[in-house]
Amino acid sequence: MNQQSDLILRQIPAQAAALGPALTALRRELHRRPELGWMEFRSSVRIAKALEKMGCDEVLVGDAVCDRDSRLGVPPQAELEAHYRSVEAEGLDPALLARMRGGMTGVIGILRCGPGPVIALRFDIDALPVTEAEDPDHRPAALGFRSELPGVSHACGHDGHTAIGLGTAKLLCGLREQLHGTVKFIFQPAEEGVRGAGAIVAKGHLDDVELLLGAHLGGEPDARGDTIGVGPNRTLATSKLDVLFHGKAAHAGLVPDAGNNAMLSAATAILNLHAIPRFGAAPTRVNVGRVTAGAGRNVICDRALLELEVRGLTTEANDYMTAYAKRIAEAAAQMHGCSCEIALRGEAAGDCNDPALCRTVLTVCRDRLGLAVAELPDEPKGYISEDYSLLAARVRSHGGQSCYFKNLTACAAPIHDPRFDFPERALVTGVTAFAGLAASQMG
């Protein structure tokens, strides 16, 4: 670390702290108006306008962010359009909004500060189909910033991630004269269901990136203070599949033999999916989460939809599960004279952290930014999946490095719980870490 970057880094904790009240206000504004994946119209307009105002050299929206055909798990057109129209009616920047129509959400801000490393910082922006708790001891309810949208809430803290991203962009834009290199602020849509990252990768935004950083808010309710947690961060590679069985309807009493029972194919598939032999070299998971089938008691079912997922600690393990699952679906269809269509609705890769960059993150956060840090164990309590891994895989494929760390604080409940909430001082921690880490490489 040279003297120049040391000088810059010294300013960052105080500058981040000064943003605290604005970050809290922004987080609460986003929290009240959550938007599901590919429908983050209001959020994306909000982000794009803020990045423009801060002085980013480029602010990409619409088709410039995601490859349209690589988006996974896009909601039905009618759902997209209904939400689009409700946001349009609010009178936000109509030209900007129009570029996002049809689910082309997400924003990338680019700050160019001359020759130097190309760094990407990733922040996810979508909410979850979870109804937020309304009891008075749930802080967002008590303080009046609970989700206003029934059935949708920021139960995974992506409102916080968005605020941290904008705070980081503001701080780095303000320091631009002292920085060398390029920063891409990636505000990714549709992380939930691991649907969005692949479309950003497909657009080539990671092709020139040398360093990639991402983070997630979290932590036990009894956590003391705030900590940047860094470890191998072994997330599960995963494939989310929809299997649609096509059969043939018939009268169940009169001509049962004239039908092909799609429900029977689905049922056969469900039991056999859960019976896939374990993979020896790495842990795996399988779950059929939803089945939709049938028309009536006396009708042979002609259509059945399974929504399932497989996971594996390595890409190899997940590939094994995915191939096995597809074979079961095909065979179960054939067994009862049906056919099936298999659609990929989401995906993530496995490992995404480079030990060398992890060490840098720990050292810079602790020694240069004065943040508390913790080395996280290689064996976590449980595994999740994150499509950040797809961004990381692209960066690492050409020799770049990635680190996904944890912004740990005393959260009220686990992520995805209706009572999830975090103390907003963690927003300042997040901005300090992201801005400081980027600046440490750009001095």
Ligand SMILES: [Zn+2]
């Ligand atoms: Zn999340």
